[in-house]
Amino acid sequence: MRFIGCKTLLLDQIKGVIDEKAPDAKSLCDIFSGTATVARYFKQWYEVYSNDLLYFSYVLQKGTIENDRMPEFEGLKADLSIQDPVEYFNSMDISDMEALEQEKRFFQNTYAPTGGRMYVTDENALRIDFARNTVEDWYKSGLVSEDEYFYLVACIVEGVPFVSNTSGTYGAFHKEWERRSYKKYEVYRLSVTENGKNNRSYNCDGAELLKHIQGDILYIDPPYNERQYLPNYHVLETAAKYDFPEVRGVTGQRPYENQKSDFCLKTKAVSAFDELIKNARFQHIILSYSTDGLMSVSDIEEVMKKYGKESSFKIYEIPYRRYKSRNATLTDKLKELLVYIEK
Numbered sequence: 001m002r003f004i005g006c007k008t009l010l011l012d013q014i015k016g017v018i019d020e021k022a023p024d025a026k027s028l029c030d031i032f033s034g035t036a037t038v039a040r041y042f043k044q045w046y047e048v049y050s051n052d053l054l055y056f057s058y059v060l061q062k063g064t065i066e067n068d069r070m071p072e073f074e075g076l077k078a079d080l081s082i083q084d085p086v087e088y089f090n091s092m093d094i095s096d097m098e099a100l101e102q103e104k105r106f107f108q109n110t111y112a113p114t115g116g117r118m119y120v121t122d123e124n125a126l127r128i129d130f131a132r133n134t135v136e137d138w139y140k141s142g143l144v145s146e147d148e149y150f151y152l153v154a155c156i157v158e159g160v161p162f163v164s165n166t167s168g169t170y171g172a173f174h175k176e177w178e179r180r181s182y183k184k185y186e187v188y189r190l191s192v193t194e195n196g197k198n199n200r201s202y203n204c205d206g207a208e209l210l211k212h213i214q215g216d217i218l219y220i221d222p223p224y225n226e227r228q229y230l231p232n233y234h235v236l237e238t239a240a241k242y243d244f245p246e247v248r249g250v251t252g253q254r255p256y257e258n259q260k261s262d263f264c265l266k267t268k269a270v271s272a273f274d275e276l277i278k279n280a281r282f283q284h285i286i287l288s289y290s291t292d293g294l295m296s297v298s299d300i301e302e303v304m305k306k307y308g309k310e311s312s313f314k315i316y317e318i319p320y321r322r323y324k325s326r327n328a329t330l331t332d333k334l335k336e337l338l339v340y341i342e343k
């Protein structure tokens with residue numbers, strides 16, 4: 001999924017640090033999980049705990065981390081003869097979705113031309129509305145289990161960015177339709193790694209959660225600048241919650257008072273990080289950060305050494321790929337960091 005700070009390209013480096021520092025570890029916590037990419041990757045080796053303030057992230061986690069196998073959908077097979085709900089939605093003709101009552105079409109009435117916005121086309125909005133309403137109905141009537149429900153909502157959310165008329169985030173939509181908007185929306189079949197362990201997913205403040213869990217490796221990937229995540233991904237949040245929020249303004253933002261992160265505030269980032277490391281009951285701590293983040297490298301070092309074993313502190317520098325070809329001077333200065341300490 002397109003997501004600011006997604007660590008798909010850093011997985012090998014994170015694994016390298018873990019292999020060097022924590023070869024005997026059995027569990028890993030991805031406390032700022034975002035797309036759940038890191039948690040999903042490490043699930044093949046570890047019992048995984050994942051967490052994020054964003055509900056749509058939680059849904060992706062619940063569907064693929066806490067849920068430990070591809071759902072069978074026995075209820076749908078028995079009662080509705082639907083063998084494969086992803087295929088059911090994706091092969092359905094749009095004319096069959098027109099039966100959905102107008103007032104149930106939140107995406108079409110809000111994010112599509114019908115609602116005066118251009119995040120998705122009217123047709124794709126109806127596809128999303130149809131799938132989302134149907135899964136909600138199936139869950140309420142007991143046709144799908146909780147695991148199956150979260151898996152299906154995760155697949156619905158994962159499909160949305162592929163047809164979104166944005167440059168990646170949802171702070172604004174383009175005024176003309178981009179090519180990707182004309183593609184047919186499809187529910188995206190997520191894969192599920194089965195590891196047979198007691199994996200857990202959470203949707204709360206990271207520092208608060210760390211008071212209640214413990215394990216071997218804590219991977220911390222906080223926001224590093226002032227851009228709050230929720231306003232940039234509000235459409236995905238609504239796809240996940242489908243709670244008919246009162247949206248505001250040209251961009252149709254949903255309220256997000258309870259989902260602001262202190263890591264995005266210059267005045268609060270260091271104390272938020274301090275709280276996190278203080279609360280951590282994990283032996284190995286690995287932080288992902290950037291040299292142009294709100295916390296300086298010396299802030300980070302001070303906090304980590306305050307609670308960890310000073311001599312184990314180590315910084316791994318990774319050149320910033322995204323600036324590589326464009327600006328050689330920036331490449332030299334900006335670095336992605338992996339920072340390790342043993343607690």
Ligand SMILES: C[S@@+](CC[C@H](N)C(=O)[O-])C[C@H]1O[C@@H](n2cnc3c(N)ncnc32)[C@H](O)[C@@H]1O
Nearest residue numbers: 005006007032034035052053205206221223261
């Ligand atoms: C850099 S992104 C993580 C990206 C993730 N590693 C990935 O690969 O997709 C930072 C994440 O931290 C979450 N976040 C920010 N503050 C948080 C907090 N106090 N507790 C939990 N999650 C938080 C944001 O919602 C966002 O998803």
